[in-house]
Amino acid sequence: MSKKTLTDSISSINESIAYDEETNIFSLKEVGTWLDIATEIKNLNFNYLMCITSIDMENSQLALAYNLHSTETKDSIEFNLFFDKDTEIPSVESLWRTADWHEREAYDMMGIKFINHPDMKRILLPQDWEGYPLRKNYKVADYYHGMYIPKDKTSWE
Amino acid sequence: MSFVDSILSSLSSLEMNYTLLLLIAVTIPGLIIFLLMTVNAIVAVYMERKISAFMQDRLGPMEVGIFGFKGGKRFWGGIGQTIADAIKLLAKEDIIPKDADKFMMILAPFIIFIASFITFVGVPLSQDFLISNFNIGILYILAMSSVGVIGIILAGWSSNNKWSLYGAMRAASQIISYEIPIAITLLLPVIISGGLDVHTIVDWQLQNRWLILHSPFTFIAFFIFFVSGIAETNRTPFDIPEAESELVAGWMTEYSGFRWSLFFLSEYTNMLIISLVASFVFLGGWGSPLTIINLLPGDYMYLDGPILGFFWLLLKAIALIFIMMWFRWTFPRLRVDQLMYLCWKVFIPFAIFNMLAVGVWEVLF
Amino acid sequence: MSKENLIDKSSINTDDMILNMGPQHPSTHGVLRLKIHTDGEVVSKIEPIIGYLHRCFEKHSENLPYEQIVPFTDRCDYLSSMHMSHAYSIAVEKMMDIEIPERVEYIRVIVSELQRIASHAFFIGVFGLDVGAITPFTWVFRDRERIIDLFETLTGARLLYNYVWPGGVSHDLPEKFITRTIEFLDYFEPQLIEVDELLTTNKIFIERTADIGVLDKDIAINYGVTGPALRASGVDFDLRKNEPYSIYDKLDFDVPVGRGEMGTVGDSWDRYIVRFLEIKESIKIIRQCFKSIPEGDVHAALPKKVRPRKGSTYSRFESSRGELGYYIISDGKNVPTRLKMRSPAFSNLSVLPYLSEGWMISDVITILGSLDIVLGEIDR
Numbered sequence: 001m002s003k004k005t006l007t008d009s010i011s012s013i014n015e016s017i018a019y020d021e022e023t024n025i026f027s028l029k030e031v032g033t034w035l036d037i038a039t040e041i042k043n044l045n046f047n048y049l050m051c052i053t054s055i056d057m058e059n060s061q062l063a064l065a066y067n068l069h070s071t072e073t074k075d076s077i078e079f080n081l082f083f084d085k086d087t088e089i090p091s092v093e094s095l096w097r098t099a100d101w102h103e104r105e106a107y108d109m110m111g112i113k114f115i116n117h118p119d120m121k122r123i124l125l126p127q128d129w130e131g132y133p134l135r136k137n138y139k140v141a142d143y144y145h146g147m148y149i150p151k152d153k154t155s156w157e
Numbered sequence: 158m159s160f161v162d163s164i165l166s167s168l169s170s171l172e173m174n175y176t177l178l179l180l181i182a183v184t185i186p187g188l189i190i191f192l193l194m195t196v197n198a199i200v201a202v203y204m205e206r207k208i209s210a211f212m213q214d215r216l217g218p219m220e221v222g223i224f225g226f227k228g229g230k231r232f233w234g235g236i237g238q239t240i241a242d243a244i245k246l247l248a249k250e251d252i253i254p255k256d257a258d259k260f261m262m263i264l265a266p267f268i269i270f271i272a273s274f275i276t277f278v279g280v281p282l283s284q285d286f287l288i289s290n291f292n293i294g295i296l297y298i299l300a301m302s303s304v305g306v307i308g309i310i311l312a313g314w315s316s317n318n319k320w321s322l323y324g325a326m327r328a329a330s331q332i333i334s335y336e337i338p339i340a341i342t343l344l345l346p347v348i349i350s351g352g353l354d355v356h357t358i359v360d361w362q363l364q365n366r367w368l369i370l371h372s373p374f375t376f377i378a379f380f381i382f383f384v385s386g387i388a389e390t391n392r393t394p395f396d397i398p399e400a401e402s403e404l405v406a407g408w409m410t411e412y413s414g415f416r417w418s419l420f421f422l423s424e425y426t427n428m429l430i431i432s433l434v435a436s437f438v439f440l441g442g443w444g445s446p447l448t449i450i451n452l453l454p455g456d457y458m459y460l461d462g463p464i465l466g467f468f469w470l471l472l473k474a475i476a477l478i479f480i481m482m483w484f485r486w487t488f489p490r491l492r493v494d495q496l497m498y499l500c501w502k503v504f505i506p507f508a509i510f511n512m513l514a515v516g517v518w519e520v521l522f
Numbered sequence: 523m524s525k526e527n528l529i530d531k532s533s534i535n536t537d538d539m540i541l542n543m544g545p546q547h548p549s550t551h552g553v554l555r556l557k558i559h560t561d562g563e564v565v566s567k568i569e570p571i572i573g574y575l576h577r578c579f580e581k582h583s584e585n586l587p588y589e590q591i592v593p594f595t596d597r598c599d600y601l602s603s604m605h606m607s608h609a610y611s612i613a614v615e616k617m618m619d620i621e622i623p624e625r626v627e628y629i630r631v632i633v634s635e636l637q638r639i640a641s642h643a644f645f646i647g648v649f650g651l652d653v654g655a656i657t658p659f660t661w662v663f664r665d666r667e668r669i670i671d672l673f674e675t676l677t678g679a680r681l682l683y684n685y686v687w688p689g690g691v692s693h694d695l696p697e698k699f700i701t702r703t704i705e706f707l708d709y710f711e712p713q714l715i716e717v718d719e720l721l722t723t724n725k726i727f728i729e730r731t732a733d734i735g736v737l738d739k740d741i742a743i744n745y746g747v748t749g750p751a752l753r754a755s756g757v758d759f760d761l762r763k764n765e766p767y768s769i770y771d772k773l774d775f776d777v778p779v780g781r782g783e784m785g786t787v788g789d790s791w792d793r794y795i796v797r798f799l800e801i802k803e804s805i806k807i808i809r810q811c812f813k814s815i816p817e818g819d820v821h822a823a824l825p826k827k828v829r830p831r832k833g834s835t836y837s838r839f840e841s842s843r844g845e846l847g848y849y850i851i852s853d854g855k856n857v858p859t860r861l862k863m864r865s866p867a868f869s870n871l872s873v874l875p876y877l878s879e880g881w882m883i884s885d886v887i888t889i890l891g892s893l894d895i896v897l898g899e900i901d902r
Contacts, residue, residue: 023834025834047740047743047744048743048746049746050746050836050838050845050847050864051847051849051862051864053849053860053862055851055860056860065834065836065849067847067849069834071743071757071759073766074566074765076836078836082850096744096746097741097744097746097872098744098745098869098872100529100872101868101869102868109580120575123572123573124572124573124902125573126573126899133578133581134580134581150796154641156748157869196612208604209656212657212663213656213657213660213661214660214664215660319539319541320541323563323883350707393654394654394726395655400568486656486657487655487656487657487720488654488655488724488726489650489653489654489724489727489728489730490653490654490726490730490884491726491730492729492882492884493563493882493884494563494732494882495729495730
């Protein structure tokens with residue numbers, strides 16, 4: 001499909017989808033409708049979800065970047081969602097099973113919770129870890145299981 | 158004249174209590190067997206390490222020597238390696254896991270060791286080198302080699318380790334199943350030569366020809382027997398109970414030190430026993446290669462005799478052990494259900510058909 | 523009276539046995555924990571637990587300048603380090619719009635394909651070891667040592683190279699590199715035939731791997747499986763051909779696709795044979811590169827300061843395990859704002875619970891081995 005028809009067909013799914021010509025990225029601010037939009041995108045033959053990246057925007061908002069690809073038409077698009085810190089996002093795990101572990105990682109690292117995810121728990125860190133490491137305001141806790149975590153590491157050289 | 162008989166007769170000139178005499182007459186052969194098993198283990202382990210190393214394009218043990226003698230030129234270093242390993246194993250700490258069943262865990266290696274020890278009693282090493290004169294030799298060997306399964310199951314169960322349990326359960330089903338083809342194929346020489354005693358079978362072969370070449374059915378029977386024998390001793394491709402890449406060491410996982418060396422010893426003894434029995438029963442026992450097909454006239458010297466016979470028998474057994482080791486480093490291992498399929502749906506029908514066919518052949522020819 | 527009435531099964535409590543294939547195990551290719559629920563020998567559910575090797579790569583990279591991140595990328599997939607740094611360099615160069623000299627492109631391709639041969643050869647040895655054949659493992663490692671020797675003459679390191687930098691490579695090829703590599707390739711091709719004879723057509727190997735863990739192609743794409751595992755399911759998808767980067771559009775090579783020769787399309791034997799054939803294709807590519815490599819200065823395009831423009835990019839690369847993606851967001855500073863590495867083995871491993879349902883424990887090992895994962899890049 002040519003680029004124009006592709007962008008038109010995606011933008012026409014919902015009027016809250018914005019498209020940025022320069023960076024070639026679609027963005028969405030009302031995340032409640034994300035599952036329906038994603039279903040429509042999947043019906044447009046985007047059957048391969050490449051990556052879900054969780055981003056901490058500096059202005060107290062979080063973002064999620066979805067990179068999608070179609071193995072038939074060889075098109076790739078990127079979809080960004082912007083939302084506040086405690087919003088819960090609909091999970092697209094029922095559409096693309098790749099999202100299962102990627103969303104768990106987004107929860108683990110950035111603290112984004114997903115609705116209707118079959119197994120929402122931490123994936124890379126231990127289950128009793130406190131805090132979400134990839135946030136910009138993350139501070140390492142002082143104690144973990146009673147062990148003191150040293151902050152001054154200059155004597156380690 | 159068996160060993161026990163000869164000791165009894167030579168010592169009967171001394172005026173001793175009969176039970177004491179019997180005790181001595183039994184202990185000395187026991188020690189000899191134990192010595193044989195140890196020597197076999199030492200040589201077989203060294204052989205295995207060198208053979209596997211050469212097949213895998215590396216060198217194997219090269220450094221350890223005995224009394225300063227390393228073993229000579231380029232490849233044959235490291236002669237004392239097994240002895241050093243044996244000493245290390247004897248001195249190792251004996252670990253028993255906290256929740257394991259202590260009595261069973263201590264008992265299991267001894268049961269396995271006793272099973273191979275007792276089987277060795279019935280295996281003659283030459284015309285005159287035998288411990289005791291059994292007239293049901295083959296049956297005795299078959300029966301006694303089955304005792305080892307109990308030890309394996311006990312070892313796996315008492316270790317309180319789920320992986321050992323897996324290994325033990327697999328071993329139990331495997332060993333018990335593969336005894337059936339062994340038993341059926343061992344019946345063939347009994348049918349042809351007419352006796353259960355090992356001497357009868359070997360004498361028949363020395364007078365006629367080696368059983369492996371007697372008829373196409375005994376030829377097949379040799380292969381079924383040999384492959385089932387490899388399955389009995391848990392060697393690759395049938396080493397699923399101690400599969401290294403899945404179960405770490407299977408049923409032996411929690412054992413260390415002296416107990417582990419008992420398992421090891423009995424595994425190599427089992428290999429030797431299977432090779433020896435295959436040599437007697439199919440490959441002519443202690444006859445020289447001239448007896449393969451008896452073409453020469455009756456009184457010609459066939460390079461026989463008690464000492465030479467021992468040498469020929471050992472040669473055949475070592476050749477078969479070499480083939481067992483060769484298999485280990487060539488083939489991947491079979492999965493449990495494929496192993497069982499092989500036994501019950503391939504070997505047993507063939508073995509039974511073989512038995513019937515041999516009977517027909519004997520009647521016709 | 524039927525047989526069922528004689529046996530009262532209601533009081534027999536059967537339960538699934540939970541086995542722990544722990545972090546330390548000879549066959550889990552790293553520190554991976556698998557919680558296996560089994561009914562006897564048959565698996566009913568598997569739960570992989572990862573994170574034992576998590577080293578906070580993404581958080582570190584938010585404090586490091588772009589050129590200092592290259593050694594960190596090497597350590598993610600330590601068996602294909604050249605691919606990791608090559609992919610990262612391509613991502614940064616896309617954001618900076620640098621024009622790379624041709625000699626650098628050729629060197630990068632040669633080094634990447636040599637690394638692919640090393641990684642796939644390692645896979646063959648270790649897969650044979652999982653299935654029980656111990657000898658091909660030692661043979662393959664002997665040959666892999668020669669590749670590592672070549673890399674040592676090139677970069678000075680055996681496994682973690684820090685070689686491909688954004689804008690170029692760190693050293694030029696040494697004097698005799700080309701002759702030595704051609705010698706190695708001539709030596710290696712007959713060795714492949716030896717390993718082939720021992721494993722590929724061995725009846726026991728086929729029984730252990732054919733028809734086991736069949737991955738259907740739609741399900742593979744849905745789970746995000748890429749690389750040789752996807753090609754074994756019959757999908758002709760190779761980033762070097764579909765979206766060529768570097769000089770791959772000038773090179774002539776085939777993409778092996780699984781055809782189900784010994785069983786069904788997408789079984790473990792197919793995943794094995796696809797990687798085996800890819801080694802041969804990589805040898806072809808390297809020979810072509812040596813014929814037409816131009817002269818030039820490899821440091822010509824190395825930027826003094828790596829400051830990409832503002833924006834974000836997602837760049838894709840075909841590593842030996844699948845599609846390696848880097849998503850970089852930059853604010854114009856000399857450290858990235860967000861760097862995410864989409865590792866192929868992460869998605870490849872997530873298909874393991876689906877594939878192993880209903881098979882035995884020995885098959886779980888076979889399937890896990892055929893997916894070819896490296897925990898370093900899963901956990902980062």
